Amino acid sequence: MFTVIMAGGSGTRFWPASRERLPKQFLKITSSRTMLEDTLERMRSVVDDPARTYIVVNRIHEQLTRDLIRGAGYQVLAEPLGRNTAACIGLAATHISRVDPDAPILVLPSDHHIARPDEFAAVLRAAAEAARDQAIITIGATPTRPETGYGYIEMGEKIEAGMPCFKVSRFVEKPDSEAAGRYLASSKFLWNCGIFGFTAGTILAEIKSCKPELFAGLERIDASIGTSDYRAVVEQVYLSLESISIDYAVIEKTRLPLLVFPGDFGWSDVGSWQAVYELGAGSYDEAQNLVAGDAASIDSDGNLVQSTGGRLVALLGVEGLVVIDTADALLVARMDRSQDVKLVTQLIKRNKRDDLC
Amino acid sequence: MFTVIMAGGSGTRFWPASRERLPKQFLKITSSRTMLEDTLERMRSVVDDPARTYIVVNRIHEQLTRDLIRGAGYQVLAEPLGRNTAACIGLAATHISRVDPDAPILVLPSDHHIARPDEFAAVLRAAAEAARDQAIITIGATPTRPETGYGYIEMGEKIEAGMPCFKVSRFVEKPDSEAAGRYLASSKFLWNCGIFGFTAGTILAEIKSCKPELFAGLERIDASIGTSDYRAVVEQVYLSLESISIDYAVIEKTRLPLLVFPGDFGWSDVGSWQAVYELGAGSYDEAQNLVAGDAASIDSDGNLVQSTGGRLVALLGVEGLVVIDTADALLVARMDRSQDVKLVTQLIKRNKRDDLC
Numbered sequence: 001m002f003t004v005i006m007a008g009g010s011g012t013r014f015w016p017a018s019r020e021r022l023p024k025q026f027l028k029i030t031s032s033r034t035m036l037e038d039t040l041e042r043m044r045s046v047v048d049d050p051a052r053t054y055i056v057v058n059r060i061h062e063q064l065t066r067d068l069i070r071g072a073g074y075q076v077l078a079e080p081l082g083r084n085t086a087a088c089i090g091l092a093a094t095h096i097s098r099v100d101p102d103a104p105i106l107v108l109p110s111d112h113h114i115a116r117p118d119e120f121a122a123v124l125r126a127a128a129e130a131a132r133d134q135a136i137i138t139i140g141a142t143p144t145r146p147e148t149g150y151g152y153i154e155m156g157e158k159i160e161a162g163m164p165c166f167k168v169s170r171f172v173e174k175p176d177s178e179a180a181g182r183y184l185a186s187s188k189f190l191w192n193c194g195i196f197g198f199t200a201g202t203i204l205a206e207i208k209s210c211k212p213e214l215f216a217g218l219e220r221i222d223a224s225i226g227t228s229d230y231r232a233v234v235e236q237v238y239l240s241l242e243s244i245s246i247d248y249a250v251i252e253k254t255r256l257p258l259l260v261f262p263g264d265f266g267w268s269d270v271g272s273w274q275a276v277y278e279l280g281a282g283s284y285d286e287a288q289n290l291v292a293g294d295a296a297s298i299d300s301d302g303n304l305v306q307s308t309g310g311r312l313v314a315l316l317g318v319e320g321l322v323v324i325d326t327a328d329a330l331l332v333a334r335m336d337r338s339q340d341v342k343l344v345t346q347l348i349k350r351n352k353r354d355d356l357c
Numbered sequence: 358m359f360t361v362i363m364a365g366g367s368g369t370r371f372w373p374a375s376r377e378r379l380p381k382q383f384l385k386i387t388s389s390r391t392m393l394e395d396t397l398e399r400m401r402s403v404v405d406d407p408a409r410t411y412i413v414v415n416r417i418h419e420q421l422t423r424d425l426i427r428g429a430g431y432q433v434l435a436e437p438l439g440r441n442t443a444a445c446i447g448l449a450a451t452h453i454s455r456v457d458p459d460a461p462i463l464v465l466p467s468d469h470h471i472a473r474p475d476e477f478a479a480v481l482r483a484a485a486e487a488a489r490d491q492a493i494i495t496i497g498a499t500p501t502r503p504e505t506g507y508g509y510i511e512m513g514e515k516i517e518a519g520m521p522c523f524k525v526s527r528f529v530e531k532p533d534s535e536a537a538g539r540y541l542a543s544s545k546f547l548w549n550c551g552i553f554g555f556t557a558g559t560i561l562a563e564i565k566s567c568k569p570e571l572f573a574g575l576e577r578i579d580a581s582i583g584t585s586d587y588r589a590v591v592e593q594v595y596l597s598l599e600s601i602s603i604d605y606a607v608i609e610k611t612r613l614p615l616l617v618f619p620g621d622f623g624w625s626d627v628g629s630w631q632a633v634y635e636l637g638a639g640s641y642d643e644a645q646n647l648v649a650g651d652a653a654s655i656d657s658d659g660n661l662v663q664s665t666g667g668r669l670v671a672l673l674g675v676e677g678l679v680v681i682d683t684a685d686a687l688l689v690a691r692m693d694r695s696q697d698v699k700l701v702t703q704l705i706k707r708n709k710r711d712d713l714c
Contacts, residue, residue: 298697317697326668
């Protein structure tokens, strides 16, 4: 069995903690380890062999990643530039195919949070087994609220496959709140976790069928593996690739069996500072503040404070704020606006302060 | 004519910008110069001779003060410890008495703001002239709102003395809001600016009569002026002195004529970050934010931001906040709680972080 951790994302939703050169998966925002380390640790009970765990990163984060894993034996694949998940998964499958084209691969993002990792691992193990049989597997989290920020998967016919599992009826983009309410009430919908299972042989055959130009590029890369041309070929191929998700490129087009394994394992994609605050259950102070670093608060409730810049952060009479203090930038935001942090980074770029993004 | 600038105050109402070692008068919070420099500059049109301008400071700020005035010729008197305004004024009067006991002295705080310095200077000049005649002069600012944070002076019989002037009917401590409303409506009350005029001879005679033990101490200091014992004597005397204001010690007991000169010169004692914000008229951005330093704001209104720590401060969706960022501490406060900054410094002290106070 193999694991592929997709860690190539950039993004500044966690600005000023996250920067273009230090995206979310390299931050310690939900625990004392980076999200990538948490993901690797969580997967150890599913795929115990680091040599069968592939981390796909952007080239600018390759050294950072190698420093983080400190010779633990994980495979690191560097992309010269981000071309979305179809390219990322194709690249990993190309490498894994040379080792074992028929073993299941679990592909998952590096920057999600799982509250109950044991339940998560049990679902993944069942899903991986099902992936051996020329099927494409997805994982769906049981919804707990009418969330409009996630995509949904509608469950079809029920199948027994080690654990309960369903044919995928359809994928739904982020819904409006009325639809999200209906999905929740119907009990037929799951949150799309962006996690897939298949063999290298299966996914490469599907890429060949659905995206032949991507497959052609992957064949060129395959031919260069182990040669001195490898990096140059990967770069050349990537420059020519369309940026497209595996969902659009393959999953929504495939004629193979498409199965979803549901699970209630406390999944969150940790999409904003507000999500970080909400995940802090149990770590709040008596005024429901979630504080990391040096802080002092008076008459202040429900705030998220992170001080990594070495300063004392003092709050007086404030509620529902996000205060993120770093060495060179400080964010003070109303928590329910924290999904709009990108507006700040856009403004900073317009002000020619790219150094801070 | 002489000026005495009382710059001996400590205090952390402007924490984290102000510290025990860097009180308000040494901060640039209402202009691009320190409040002490603004006060000195403002007084130049009243007393043009720096040698006749005495700055009384705490010893720990003596070097800071000398650095600030850079050899401009001002007299600097250092107190070994703060003993309130009676001691401060007594010390200055003792020195000035040796130069000219019959010349008027204008005594004023170093950390107030005056919106209309020309009108202020005209009132001070008239007040100083009146102080030649064995009288004690005070200055009162025309109230513009029912302020409960200031003391008041009730005007009695009107007198012509160059400019309109009144006998002081009584001094009133900070009133409740009902009383403050009545004072404003009556047009008989002025805000007590804490500014006095008298000759050295007059005030020393009054100190002798009202506070003989203070006078005895001042006599010992007087005898040591110009000798190598001076600093030791001042320290010894100060250690024995009661901490009492000139108001309680002398002004409210004197039998001399007590006059108040009213003026509408835009006075503020700048008592909190909120006052700093309110004094910023004309410097607000289009969303009524008052910003000093590097900042970027999105959908944020009516905030005071000071970034002196070299960081970019980004605001997102916040209103009515005070955000003060310094090298080692950050304050985020609701502006209408900014008079409670002392609660923060008290908490920090309890947490054994005196280094930040």
